[in-house]
Amino acid sequence: MNRHIYLIFALIFFGCLPVLTYSQAVWTVSSADAAKKNPVPANDKSVNSGKSLYNAQCKSCHGDPGKGNGLPLVPKPQDPTSDIIQKNSDGALLYKISNGRGAMPRFKDVIKDEDKWNIINYIRSLKKGKTASSETSVPDAIIQSFEGKVELAFRFVDSTKTIIVKAVNPKEGVLIPVPGLGITVFAKRYFRDLKLNADALITNADGEVEVDFPGSLPGDSIGNVLLLARVTEGVSDSVAVSAQIGWGKPFVYINPRSERSLWNSTWMAPWWLLLSYFGVVIGVWGTIFYIVLEVGKLKKIGSQQAS
Amino acid sequence: MNQTLNQEDSKNTLRKIEDDLIRPLRNHKGFELWILFLLLMFIIGGYAYIIQLKDGLGVTGLRDYVSWGLYISNFVFFVAASLIGMLISSVLGLLKIKWITPISRIAEMIALAFAMWAGLVIIIDMGRPDRFPYVLLHARLQSPILWDVTVVTTYVAISTLLLVLPLIPDASILKRRMTDAPKWQQFIYTMVSSGWIASPEQYAIIRKSMRILAILIVPVALAIHTVTSWLFASTLRPGWDTTIFGPYFVTGAFVAGVAAVIIGMYFFRVNYRLANYITDFHFNRMGQLLVLVSLVYFYFNINEFLVPAYKMKTMDVHHLHGLFAGKHAVMFWSVQLFGLIIPLILLIFRPFRKPLPIMVISIFVIIGAWLKRYLIVVPAQEHTFLPIQNVPENFMVYQPTAVEIMLTLLPIAGVLLIITIIAKLFPVIPIWEIAHEKGVDESILK
Known part of the structure; x- marks a missing residue:
């Protein structure tokens, strides 16, 4: 038993050796x-x-x-x-x-x-103390809480199928852009809505975020997709806006049960099945009834000849 | 044998046949005891059924994985045994094979009794028999189960007609002879005889109808067992997912049915003292028939097991190993040896086709046929495609419970009871057809 313990210790030591070496190396x-x-x-x-x-x-x-x-x-x-x-x-x-x-x-x-x-x-x-450079307008971090009122608005760029969401704060008739808000864009579907951006996008100095519309996204029968933008970081979730856009792939839903098939209900069974089943049943039972009628004739013949 | 006898000889020959064949209907020695025995089986089975109705299918060994057990094995066996009516009176009859005349009614009785009870065995397997009408009320034409219900019903109807039609002239003779029988019995004879006066028109109708039915029953009988095999073969389970299941079942059914008829022949020959009618020659011929159908069935068995065993697909391995060397091996090899191969070899030799040896061999064959159905139904369900996890022990192995075994007695007693009652009311050998073969003038067969 003791020998086993030494063995285990030895294994642990040699197992850790490469890691220890790495930690010390530059x-x-x-x-x-x-x-x-x-x-x-x-x-x-x-x-x-x-x-x-x-x-x-x-x-x-x-x-x-x-x-x-x-x-x-x-x-x-x-x-x-x-x-x-x-x-x-x-x-x-x-x-x-x-x-x-x-x-x-x-x-x-x-x-x-x-x-x-x-x-x-x-x-x-993420660099601490980094100031907004000329090429990027990303704020340092998401603002922890925004006191004023926030409104969202969609803007669509048809040529590139880009969705732009703008966050503004209406103050005395002027719309002031709100930077530093986390915004998520969804496409409406059954059950949970589909996120178009995996993580919340942070509004830039103009209060805007940009999301590409996924080319493969199916819409309704004429391609309409219902979009939803929501502030998911910075202020409460309740700030949202929705709009419909016809960029989706037109999708016509065909109910599988509208076609005749083996998995459908009885009267939607394939024709060949209905015809063979009822054909055979009517044929065979028709013959059986014919025989029963013939047997009925026996009695008639018997009583006729007796009289 | 086929020349027409004169009026006097006709009367004497008919008298002799009538005496021989009607005598057993009056002789009740041991009859009550036999009925009592069957009733006892009935009561035991009925008691088990009451337990099952009260407590549900939980009293059986059926669980989530093996959900078809002894009851479905019984059903397949009963359907199989019922197929013999078609082979004897229809296929051989249409081929104008003469020696089947004295045994055709025995075959029909066995066919009808087994077919009727096959339908009832299915209801025994239902946890809620009150829902049986739903099979038709909410029928799905796409389901082989509906086809099976349809075809079993149809087969029962045709088998009934094939049994009743040749009874009509006999019932007329019985009406004349059995004047001392109870009123209800005479009423049955009057009803069945349907005004039979042996006129040429009536003969024409009977012969035509029987010929139509004999042709009609061939596809229906093939369908009844093929559709039963589809209940299994239309799934993806290893052991069931095979294309030869239809003919495999049909040939297996012939083996079981011929054995059943041989046992019936022996019983009636001894108990009804009909050695002059059901002779050694008939046993010899039935023995040869059993060899033929066993050979065909043996051929299908080789195909059914050798081909998958050669390939050993992943899922088939568990199934085949279970049969060849695993937990079902003893039953599997016993069934193949004692229920098929040894009977097949023995029956090639003439002495084994004598009445007593062939009857004993047939008992082995029919028990083998019954166990074979169990081996077809149960082991295939023990190997699921998805892993079986976190389930109670009794979900994984199927063992028939006492209730299931007791309840199996019910349909067996039921089959024997139906055969017994028909054989007590009517002669087991058609009087008019035997008389016709002996050249008796047709017009006096009333």
């Missing part, structure tokens, strides 16, 4: 990799897309940005707002996301390069 990135420039402009769309990807792929280990609640692994997955991550060049971040190390997986073939740059743009947007 994560070096070649100068060529580190010098790579981010080709994707850090606009709203890229940052929002990066946010969705971060939430889907990174958050489970690195935690909520700014809260330092990443998993207690060794080495510790760092908070994306921390200096340890932020002091990396864009190229170094790309290299590290792509190749991973220890418990950090390789995302080289899992996430497209363009999406990796979106994530990096998102990570940069």
Whole structure:
């Protein structure tokens, strides 16, 4: 028994060895990799897309940005707002996301390069004390509570099938844009509505968010889709707006029970089945009744000849 | 044998036949005891049925996975045994094979009794028999179950006519001879004889009707057992999902039915002292017929088991292993050996086709046929496509309970009771057809 315990300890020690080694080593990135420039402009769309990807792929280990609640692994997955991550060049971040190390997986073939740059743009947007640059109007964070009244309005760009939702605060007859609100756009369907953006989009300085209309989304028989925009972060959920747009694929619903089939109700059975069943039943039982009538004749003959 | 006798000889020959065949109807020795025995079986079965009605199907071994057990096995067996009426009196009759005359009524009685009870066995399997009318009220034409109900009903109707039509001239003879019988019995004879006066027109009607029915019953009888096989074969279960189930069932039915008729022949030959009518020659011929149908059935068995066993598809493995070497192996190999292969080999030799040996062999064959239906119905349900998880132990294995076994006695007693009553009211061998074969003048057959 004792020997087994030693064995287990030995296994645990050697099992942890590579991890311990990693934690002490410096994560070096070649100068060529580190010098790579981010080709994707850090606009709203890229940052929002990066946010969705971060939430889907990174958050489970690195935690909520700014809260330092990443998993207690060794080495510790760092908070994306921390200096340890932020002091990396864009190229170094790309290299590290792509190749991973220890418990950090390789995302080289899992996430497209363009999406990796979106994530990096998102990570940069989280940088503490970052001021709105000329190329991006993303606010630092979602405003915690907005006191005034908020109204939402849809605007549609037909050429690119883009949905724009604008949040405004009507004050003394003037509509003031509200930045920093999290907005989600839904398409109305049976049961739960379909989210068109996975995570809430944050309104920019103009109080606007942009969502692409998915080309494959089915509409009603003439392609109409009922859209719904709702403030899901920043103020209460009750602020919403809906509008109908004819961008969906026309979808004509054919009830499977309107056609004759084996799975339909009895009288909607296929013709061949109805005909063969009733044909055989009527044929056979007709013959049986004919025989019964013939037997009836026997009696008639008997009584006729007796008299 | 077929030349016409003169008036005097005709009368004497007919008198002799009538005496031989009507004598058993008056001789009640041991009859009460037999009826008492059947009634006892009836009471035991009835008691079990009351328990089942009161407490529901929970008193059986049927659960979520194996939901068709002994009752459905009984149903398939009963349908199988009923098919013999078609083979003997229709197929062989249409082929103008003469030796079937004395045994055709025995075959018809067995067919009708088993077919009638097959329908009732299904009701025994229903937890709520009061809902039986729903099968028709809420019928689904697409369901093989509805086809089965239809075809069983049709077969019972045709079998009844095929039994009753040849009874008409006999009933007329009985009306004349059984003047000392109770009033109700004479009333039955009068009703059945339907004004029979043996006129040529009446003969023409009887012969034509029987010929039509003999042709009509062939497809209906094939349908009754083919549709019964479709209840299984129209599913995807390993062991049931096979294209040869129709002919496999039909040939299996012939084996069971021929064995049943041989047992019936032996019983009536000994108890009704009919050795002069049901002779060694008839047993010999039935033995040859049993060899023929057993060979065909053996051929289908090889196809049914060898082909899947050669491929061993993932799901078939569990099923076939269970039959060949697993929990059903003893029953499977016993049925194949003692119910099919050994009888088949023995019956090739003439001495085994003598009345007593062939009767004993037939008992083995018919028990084998019954157990075979159990092996077709139950093991296939023990292997589901989805894993069986988190269920009570008794969901996974099926074991017939005492109630099911007791309740099985009810239809068996019912079949024997129907045969007994018909054989007590009417001669088991058609008097007029035997007389006709002996060349008796047709006009005096009344």
